Amino acid sequence: MGDYLIVSIQIDMHDRLALQLQQDLSENITKTGAKGVLIDISALDIVDSFIGRMLGSISSISRVLGAETVIVGMKPAVAITLVELGLELKGIHTALNIEKGMKLLDKLTGKA
C-alpha cells in the first residue's frame, strides 16, 4: 500500500473493540509513518451513531498524527440511514470504493 494503511471493518463494533481499533491504528500510523488511512466499511449493513462517532474519532486522531482518512464502501441503505439520523459525518472524507479512495488520498496528501 505504500504510504497508506487499509482497515477493513468486518464485524459489528462495540465499545472495547472500537477503542482497540483506534489504539492499533494510531500505533500503526506512527510506526509506519503512513500518510493515509482507508477504512473499508462495505461489510457493514448497519452504521449507528456509535460507529459514526468512532469513524469521526479515527479520522480526527489520524489527522493529528499527520494522516488523512477516507471511508469507502458505504452501502446506500447505510448512507440513507445516517442522513436520516442527522449524522452526516462532516469533515470525514468518503469515496465509493477502494480504487477511488486511493485516488482521493493521493489528492489529499499532495501526491496527485
Add this chain to the structure above:
Amino acid sequence: MGDQNVKKFSKVLSERKEEIINKWKKTQMDEALMQLDILPEYELENFDKEFIENFSKLLSTDRPEDTSTEEWQNFKESFQGFISEKSKQGLSIQENLLLILTLKPLIFDSIKEVFGKDPDTCTRMVEILSSIFDNITVELANAHIKSREEIITRQEEEITELSTPVVRLWKGILAVPVIGTLDSARTQVVMETLLQRIVETESDIAIIDITGVPTVDTQVAQHIIKTINAARLMGAECIISGIRPQIAQTMVGLGVSFEVETKSSLADAFSLALKKLGYVITSEK
C-alpha cells in the same frame, strides 16, 4: 324451527347439486359472464361447484344468517379470493355481482318446490335465504373494491418510481431531473434510486435538476440537502441546477443555502461537471 327447515334445504341442495349447477352455469353464460380470457368455462364450472358445496355447508350450520360466526368467515373466504382475482383481471362490479346473484332465482325456485305446500315456512325460508344473499352481496362488493384499491396503490408506486429517473449524462456524471413536489416519501425514493445508480455507474458527480419542482421552501430544501449529504457519503459530489429566479429569491429570503455549487441551467451544470472531471470540450472547426 327455522333451523330444521334450513338444514333440510341444505340437504336438498346437495342432492340436486348437478342440476342446479347446470342451470346456474347456463344463466351465467346468458349474462355473458363467461369471457374466454378472464373466465373460461372450466373455471366457471369449478367455481360454481365449489360455491354450491360451501353454500350447502353454510346452510347446514346453526345460524347461517349470522355474519359474526366462524362458519360465515370460512364461507366468505371461500369465494372472496376468486372474486378479487377476477376483479384484478378486469371483471366489472356488475359482472362480479351477477356471477353469484344469478343463483338467487334458482334457489328461490327450489324453495318453492320443497316448501310450496306450507306458505308460512316458505315465506320464512325466503326471508332467511334473502338475508344470506344480501350478506353475500356486501362481501362481493367489498372484495371487488379492495382489489381495485390494491391496483391503485400499486399504480401510485409505479408513478413515483417512474417520475424519478436517474440518467447517466457521461462517464462519471449522473443527472436526476426531479419533477413535481418533493415530499419526504419522494425524497426517500430519489435518494435510494440515486445512491443505487452511483454504485452501479461508479459516478463521481450527481446533478440534481430542480426545474420541475414548483416551490422550494425550507422543508423541500431540507430534503434536497439530505439527498446531497447521502450522495456525499457515497463519494459523489452534487451540483444543483434548474434554480428559477423566484426560487433563488425565496431561498435567500428564507436563509436557505445548499452548500454545494448551484447553476441555473442543466447545461451549465453539465459543463461544470465535465470541467471538474478534467474534460475539455473542443470543436472540430
